[in-house]
Amino acid sequence: MTDRVIRVVAALVTDPTGRQLLVRKRGTDRFMQAGGKPEAGESPRRALVRELAEELGLAVAETALTPIGAFVTAAANEPDHRLEADVYRLSVSAGVADALEPHAEIAELRWCTPAEAALLGDRLAPLAHLLLTA
Structure with missing residues (x-):
């Protein structure tokens, strides 16, 4: 890994059947959790609420986000960068899951079981x- 760090917040969004939401941003073929970089002065939860609204049109309260933990991995799309992510779980109803659509930089979304994601x-x-079994 490297000293070049990208700090993000991410949501492990699940539906009632246990499927996880994965998104693919424009310009990449890699799937990941919804989320993004906090803006200056923004708390991680507040940043994630904003990102979910921008990326998926999903309005959630900060209190709906349950912390899972902080994770460090290689960055998906930036060679020689390390990703530091605060990850939160969000459970949504079947109706909400079915209504989600890609917005902003999101090109595609998929609901996957852990096996399908693998x-x-x-x-x-x-x-x-890393979050397949979280």
Whole structure:
């Protein structure tokens, strides 16, 4: 790993059947959790609420986000960078899950079981791979 660090917040979003939401940003073929970089002065939870609204049109309260932990992996799309991510779990109803659509820089979203996500192989971002069994 390197000293070049990208700090992000990410959401492990699950539906009632246990599927996980993965997103693919424009310009990449790698799938990852929804989320992004906090803005100056923004708390991790506040940043994630903003990112979920921007990327998925999903409005959630900060209190709906349950911390899972801090993770360090290789960055998915930036060679020679390390990713430091604060990850939160968010459970959504079937109706909410079915209504989600890609917005902003998100090109595609997929609901996957952990086994289906694992089949993505190297198209699965390092953090997403780490969170398969979280």
